[in-house]
Amino acid sequence: MLGVDVRGSSERVRDDSLLPALRSAQTGLIAVALRQQGVDTDAYALRSRGDGGRYDFLPGVSPVPVVEALTGPLPSLLRRHNKQSSEALRLGLRLVAHGGYLVPAPDGGDADGAEVNLLHGMLDAEELRSALADSGAPYVLAVSEEIWNGVVRHGHGDLDPDAFEPARLTVKGGATVTAWLSPESRGHPNDHGASARATAAPRPRDTTGTGSPGQAEQPGRSGITFQGRVKAKNVVNGDQWNIR
DSSP: OEEEEETTTTSTTOOGGGHHHHHHHHHHHHHHHHHHTTOOGGGEEEEEETTEEEEEEOTTSOHHHHHHHHHTHHHHHHHHHHHTSOGGGOOOEEEEEOOOOOBOOTTSOOOBSHHHHHHHHHHTOHHHHHHHHHHOSSEEEEEEHHHHHHTGGGTOTTOOGGGOEEEEEEOGGGOEEEEEEESOOOOOTTSSOGGGSOEEOOOOOOOSOOOSTTBOOOOSSOSEEOOSBBOSSSOBSSOSOEEO
16 A cells, blocks of 8 residues: 655635646556556556555556565655646655555445554654755655565665665554654754654664575564565565455
């Protein structure tokens, strides 16, 4: 799953007449970024949610090119868009990548479940909003423990684990969860203040072992099974996205 929200869509500089243009720009840029990594529109369902949305990927879609799209082509596409747009139409995106079971709706509508709620809770976390302001970038991406442990930590494809920093996000009910954010916060002195920043969390020690050469590791706690011999950038033999 990928959750997306637009920074400041309710600001006074933006009235309702601009919302369709903002949404079109947001969905269009993400679609282009995903397509550049080989993920076409038929590989996911886009669920509208106010000024943002949730992308539900089909079970056979590898998370590797999805996260690559968010850290590779999307930032440059956003910068180009913002350079060519008025202030009211510039985009700042909060993004959350997470994996988990989606509970299908009996009427065929939007899926539900604990993992969906967690994704939206991370997306709405005040720490993530502040991280976007701190980064100086047009986006901030948070990956959950499942995506970090199963995909990013291993550096699959072109993913760089060192481009992420651990943080604690406060979700509904006051609970906190660990996520990994990119780009790293620059901690501007004129941001929302230290109390609102993403609280740094220590990087967990790798206890999974090195495994056999060319074999993707399986973390101890993860809803994602990433199996098979990696033989190319985004190609994995065997199951790619087995959500339990």
